Amino acid sequence: MTATDDKGMVTVFFELNGQPRRIKVPDRAHGASGSAIRRKAEAGNAAHVGAPMPGVISTVFIVHGQAIKMETALHAEKDGTIAEVLVRAGDQIDAKDLLVHL
Incomplete structure (x- = not known):
């Protein structure tokens, strides 16, 4: 190693x-x-958008206070306003890491 x-x-x-x-x-x-x-997305919490798999964040198009609009296959459980963005481009993430809090 x-x-x-x-x-x-x-x-x-x-x-x-x-x-x-x-x-x-x-x-x-x-x-x-x-x-x-990183914090993990809570199961059943519609305000949490979690990572479906491990990977690297390539681009983040949203900011705090902005209405949510998803560009990939990640889907929020409800419409809402961004309360917190917990990742930046280049971040290494694991499955179920909390990415966005609505």
Whole structure:
């Protein structure tokens, strides 16, 4: 495993079925900035919009106080006004991380 890079990622070297492999993953062991622990969306809370899967936020088009309009397959449970945006472009997220609070 390499040292943590400036995006909070480490490169892990391993062998799978006799083949050497290399992947980049978030460095959760050392609390790097790219792997910050985030609040989770509450199940059943229509004001919470959570991440459906792990990934990296590419772009955020909304701001506090703006009416919500989704550009991807993420759907809010109700119409509303943005109370809080909890991610920025480039953030590493995990499934069920809270992205937006309505």
